[in-house]
Amino acid sequence: MSQQPLVSVKNLKKHFPIKSGFLKKTVGHVKACDGLTFDIMPGETLSLVGESGCGKSTTGRTVLRLLEPTEGTIEYNGKSVTDMNKKELVDLRTEMQIIFQDPYSSLNPRMTVGEMIKEPLIEHGLYKRGPELDQRVVDIVTMCGLADYHVNRYPHEFSGGQRQRIGIARALALEPKFVVADEPVSALDVSIQSQVINLMKDLQKEMGLSYLFISHDLSVVRHISDRIGVMYLGDLVELSEKKEMFDNPRHPYTHALLSAIPQPDPTRKRDRVILSGDIPSPANPPQGCKFHTRCPKAVDKCKKDIPEFRDIGNKHFIACHFPMGE
Amino acid sequence: MSKNILEVKDLRTHFFTDKGVVKAVDGVSFNIQAGKTLCVVGESGCGKSVTSMSVMGLVSKPGKILDGSSITYMGTELTKMSDDQYRAVRGNEISMIFQEPMTSLNPVFKIGFQISEVLMLHKDMSEEQAHQRSIDLLNMVGIPRAEAIVNEYPHQLSGGMRQRVMIAMALACEPKVLVADEPTTALDVTIQAQILELMNDLKVKTNTAIMMITHDLGVVAEMADYVVVMYAGKVVEEAEVKELYATPKHPYTVGLINSIPKLDEDREVLDSIEGSVPNPLYLPEGCAFAPRCKFAVDKCRKERPELKEVKPGHKVSCFVVQEGQA
Numbered sequence: 001m002s003q004q005p006l007v008s009v010k011n012l013k014k015h016f017p018i019k020s021g022f023l024k025k026t027v028g029h030v031k032a033c034d035g036l037t038f039d040i041m042p043g044e045t046l047s048l049v050g051e052s053g054c055g056k057s058t059t060g061r062t063v064l065r066l067l068e069p070t071e072g073t074i075e076y077n078g079k080s081v082t083d084m085n086k087k088e089l090v091d092l093r094t095e096m097q098i099i100f101q102d103p104y105s106s107l108n109p110r111m112t113v114g115e116m117i118k119e120p121l122i123e124h125g126l127y128k129r130g131p132e133l134d135q136r137v138v139d140i141v142t143m144c145g146l147a148d149y150h151v152n153r154y155p156h157e158f159s160g161g162q163r164q165r166i167g168i169a170r171a172l173a174l175e176p177k178f179v180v181a182d183e184p185v186s187a188l189d190v191s192i193q194s195q196v197i198n199l200m201k202d203l204q205k206e207m208g209l210s211y212l213f214i215s216h217d218l219s220v221v222r223h224i225s226d227r228i229g230v231m232y233l234g235d236l237v238e239l240s241e242k243k244e245m246f247d248n249p250r251h252p253y254t255h256a257l258l259s260a261i262p263q264p265d266p267t268r269k270r271d272r273v274i275l276s277g278d279i280p281s282p283a284n285p286p287q288g289c290k291f292h293t294r295c296p297k298a299v300d301k302c303k304k305d306i307p308e309f310r311d312i313g314n315k316h317f318i319a320c321h322f323p324m325g326e
Numbered sequence: 327m328s329k330n331i332l333e334v335k336d337l338r339t340h341f342f343t344d345k346g347v348v349k350a351v352d353g354v355s356f357n358i359q360a361g362k363t364l365c366v367v368g369e370s371g372c373g374k375s376v377t378s379m380s381v382m383g384l385v386s387k388p389g390k391i392l393d394g395s396s397i398t399y400m401g402t403e404l405t406k407m408s409d410d411q412y413r414a415v416r417g418n419e420i421s422m423i424f425q426e427p428m429t430s431l432n433p434v435f436k437i438g439f440q441i442s443e444v445l446m447l448h449k450d451m452s453e454e455q456a457h458q459r460s461i462d463l464l465n466m467v468g469i470p471r472a473e474a475i476v477n478e479y480p481h482q483l484s485g486g487m488r489q490r491v492m493i494a495m496a497l498a499c500e501p502k503v504l505v506a507d508e509p510t511t512a513l514d515v516t517i518q519a520q521i522l523e524l525m526n527d528l529k530v531k532t533n534t535a536i537m538m539i540t541h542d543l544g545v546v547a548e549m550a551d552y553v554v555v556m557y558a559g560k561v562v563e564e565a566e567v568k569e570l571y572a573t574p575k576h577p578y579t580v581g582l583i584n585s586i587p588k589l590d591e592d593r594e595v596l597d598s599i600e601g602s603v604p605n606p607l608y609l610p611e612g613c614a615f616a617p618r619c620k621f622a623v624d625k626c627r628k629e630r631p632e633l634k635e636v637k638p639g640h641k642v643s644c645f646v647v648q649e650g651q652a
Contacts, residue, residue: 246589
């Protein structure tokens with residue numbers, strides 16, 4: 001591909017130390033994110049999916065350097081984010097933003113919607129207080145499907161869907177290029193969920209945004225993504241274009257994940273793969289392929305050797321010794 | 327047709343708050359038969375959980391089940407029972423699985439004790455018998471190393487395991503009716519698939535009637551025999567599951583089904599229902615869904631539609647559908 005990626009992540013690791021005892025000795029590490037490599041193109045949506053505890057949120061935050069990476073590099077537009085100092089990082093925040101999962105706890109209850117959206121604009125020196133700023137706030141708010149009189153209200157006066165729109169408005173006020181959306185719709189009802197997804201897609205087209213969309217819900221992901229990465233215990237196990245992923249999932253975990261989703265169609269009978277057991281603790285992941293304890297296809301080799309994350313053609317990457325359909 | 331185990335007629339549960347009367351459940355009727363699953367679907371705030379609480383006799387002040395409401399279990403009226411009488415039924419004949427397996431187990435008691443307690447109380451078992459039975463129950467719900475788990479505390483288990491413990495506890499006395507309030511909402515999809523399969527197996531094995539509350543239409547399609555769709559405290563549509571998905575009638579049901587992103591089709595824009603659920607304190611005059619409904623006519627804004635049969639076994643409360651204009 002000739003195009004330059006907007007965000008380029010190489011071998012990203014984030015380990016959280018587990019401290020114990022009186023002297024707070026480090027007794028181990030939770031490897032929340034353990035060597036991820038991916039690119040995000042301008043205007044593209046890359047989704048990370050996985051179950052709770054697979055490290056998808058940690059990845060999102062580490063990419064923005066809201067968490068310091070343990071190892072690896074992150075590049076934004078060719079510049080290394082990992083080497084930036086505080087000042088440079090603050091400037092970068094105008095181009096990278098985040099939408100949080102919980103629209104109830106991520107908005108300051110004591111600020112009006114207008115104040116909340118104005119704050120970053122003033123903080124980054126883009127606007128001074130005045131009618132111009134007020135107009136800008138009204139523009140953003142209406143773009144996100146709220147009404148102009150909403151700017152003087154407080155978060156508690158809004159419903160969940162509206163709050164998520166405020167969260168989106170706040171993130172987009174600075175006209176960023178890259179937005180990490182961390183489960184933006186999982187706290188919402190289905191009918192509202194689809195409103196918010198449609199809004200996010202419209203705004204993406206209008207503003208040319210790139211999204212890193214983090215979700216546990218594959219049906220939502222199918223709707224919004226261009227490419228999808230599936231995570232399991234801190235590793236990317238499969239990465240491919242959306243259509244390819246749904247038509248031809250190659251990793252047994254992706255396969256099981258897809259078959260586990262209840263479909264709104266009572267007449268359909270499916271071959272369901274039900275995984276046994278739970279996700280192992282990320283503090284003490286299994287040797288070899290981390291998925292082997294739950295994998296229906298696992299053999300001895302899987303218990304010993306870590307599968308390499310390799311290209312199997314057609315922009316499809318997978319980490320498995322024995323992919324499905326081979 | 328088999329006999330109704332549980333009959334709910336014209337259930338009205340209102341909350342008398344300082345700000346006014348919230349009609350959380352307002353005239354809901356349904357029946358459940360042995361070995362069948364009834365699903366109650368709706369978005370947050372539509373009164374589905376209050377319905378289940380009413381059946382369990384767990385509505386407390388300022389909530390009140392109004393006179394004229396009737397809940398009969400095998401011919402016995404439950405709403406007229408004293409607290410003591412109710413206690414003999416609850417957990418014994420009718421039991422419940424809650425949404426949050428994290429918060430609904432007592433953190434300071436061992437798993438074994440929490441299950442045994444139910445058995446000792448309702449079945450007059452000795453401590454030893456109850457302990458043995460607890461192990462059997464844990465085995466039945468697919469918990470490995472049941473002998474060890476009985477001596478562990480809830481925090482030592484994962485979410486899926488805790489939900490299995492909840493199910494074991496609910497089934498301890500072999501209830502005739504199992505009320506499950508969003509039993510898998512807090513769980514990951516692969517774990518959800520395990521729990522749903524378990525519930526379906528147990529239903530067949532024990533011939534228990536299940537009343538399941540959920541917002542997920544995918545789960546409904548998988549579990550239900552019969553579906554009740556609620557909106558703002560009222561039933562707007564009810565039908566057999568296949569009938570409902572094949573020919574949804576009420577504009578709300580149609581909207582709900584269309585707003586789910588589906589795994590096997592690509593759509594640019596998701597259908598969504600405009601607006602959000604009305605404040606239960608200030609329900610609109612006429613049909614509560616009218617402000618969000620595309621088909622609403624003048625009559626809808628003035629009069630309340632009744633639930634009427636439009637096809638054998640398929641009831642809808644909508645003027646437009648009843649009068650054949652849709």
